Amino acid sequence: MRHLRILPVLFVLFWTGWTGGALACGPETDCRIGDRHYRIALPEGQVEGSIGAIIYAHGYRGSAAAVMRNGNLRRMVSDMGLALIALKSGDDDWVIPSSPSHMEADGSVEYRYVEAVIEDAARRFPIDTGRLMAAGFSAGGMMVWNLACTMPERFAGFAAIAGTFWKGPPDSCETPAASVVHIHGRSDPTVPLEGRPIRETWQGKVSESMDMYEHLGGFSPAGDLTEGDLECQSRRNPRGEILELCLHPGGHSFRSSYVKFAWERLHAAGQL
Numbered sequence: 624m625r626h627l628r629i630l631p632v633l634f635v636l637f638w639t640g641w642t643g644g645a646l647a648c649g650p651e652t653d654c655r656i657g658d659r660h661y662r663i664a665l666p667e668g669q670v671e672g673s674i675g676a677i678i679y680a681h682g683y684r685g686s687a688a689a690v691m692r693n694g695n696l697r698r699m700v701s702d703m704g705l706a707l708i709a710l711k712s713g714d715d716d717w718v719i720p721s722s723p724s725h726m727e728a729d730g731s732v733e734y735r736y737v738e739a740v741i742e743d744a745a746r747r748f749p750i751d752t753g754r755l756m757a758a759g760f761s762a763g764g765m766m767v768w769n770l771a772c773t774m775p776e777r778f779a780g781f782a783a784i785a786g787t788f789w790k791g792p793p794d795s796c797e798t799p800a801a802s803v804v805h806i807h808g809r810s811d812p813t814v815p816l817e818g819r820p821i822r823e824t825w826q827g828k829v830s831e832s833m834d835m836y837e838h839l840g841g842f843s844p845a846g847d848l849t850e851g852d853l854e855c856q857s858r859r860n861p862r863g864e865i866l867e868l869c870l871h872p873g874g875h876s877f878r879s880s881y882v883k884f885a886w887e888r889l890h891a892a893g894q895l
Contacts, residue, residue: 650691650707654743661740662687662709665748666701675754675895676706676744677882678737678778680717680763687711696879703883708744710737710766717766721789723822733766734773741777754895756886758782760877761814765789768803768832775801779894780865782806782885785814785875791827792835800840802864802894804885805833806853806871813875833868842866850884865892 648654650664666674677700681690690709691697700707712733716722719730737757744750755778759767764786771781772793780802787805807816807829818828836842842858845865849855855869865888889895 648747650697653687654747656736656739656743659713659736659739660687660711661744662691663744663748664691664697664701664707664709666704666706673749673751673754674704674706675756676708676750677886678708678710678740678755678757679882680710680757680759680766681712682759682761682763684715685712685763693879696882699879699883703886705886706744706748706750708740708750710740712762712766716762717769719766719769719789720793721824722762722765723824726823730769730773734770737770737774738777752777754779756780756782756889756895758784758882758885759786760784761786761875764805764814771801771803771836772796775799780804780885780889782882784877784881785811787814787829787832788827789824791818792832796836796839798839799862800836800842800860800864800866802866802889802892803836804865804867804869804888805829806869806881806885808873808876809870810873811875816870829868833866836866840864840866851880853881853884859892863893865889865894 650662653660679690687709716724718725718728718732720728745752757767757770757778764783767781767783768788775797782804784806814826816829818826841860845857845859847856852871853869855867858866
């Protein structure tokens with residue numbers, strides 16, 4: 624009988640997470656929100672107060688788990704004192720307008736998901752929702768451009784790496800415009816700067832996206848800068864946002880340092 628009295632107590636402790644976190648989530652375990660999920664890695668060591676976060680969108684057929692397996696990215700974000708939040712697309716690819724498998728999508732399923740991730744992460748963890756940067760590579764960069772167009776107020780800025788709008792920029796975006804740092808390889812064969820056809824759609828031309836956003840946000844030239852292998856054309860608007868096109872001599876490649884560079888550019892502009 625003594626054992627029977629102990630069992631209910633152990634059951635309660637297990638489901639409240641006391642024995643190691645049946646309800647917990649993190650870099651190795653999914654944070655569930657409905658039928659979707661994300662993963663999160665908090666900075667190592669003791670951190671007081673709330674922390675900013677980089678919300679990262681993976682490439683085609685990627686996953687939140689795969690993002691967390693990128694040790695360089697995780698260490699770098701942790702050293703910056705930030706959380707890394709890895710999203711997971713609604714399909715093999717992001718369900719955004721004019722993508723090859725989702726030609727008629729309006730993107731709302733993904734935008735609602737991102738909103739839910741932000742709210743859930745802020746409820747579970749000490750996330751400062753005023754210090755968020757969305758970043759992504761390749762198809763994830765395309766997702767980032769769509770986020771910049773549809774929910775700019777949710778982020779301090781955006782870092783799109785080797786990805787832009789499918790079929791070119793939309794006719795209109797939400798205002799006021801946010802800060803965007805776009806990083807791309809001059810010789811990228813997968814997502815060329817000039818775009819290319821894919822099945823019934825095509826990848827947009829990077830310069831057209833930059834021109835659209837420059838007009839939308841009232842950006843003006845603010846000089847050039849060089850950082851490592853990046854050569855950047857910088858623009859700034861009266862509100863203090865920045866719009867930068869940074870090119871490197873390589874192809875379709877990702878470096879964790881590009882994410883850090885974008886964050887530091889936003890910080891230098893007073894956006895973080």
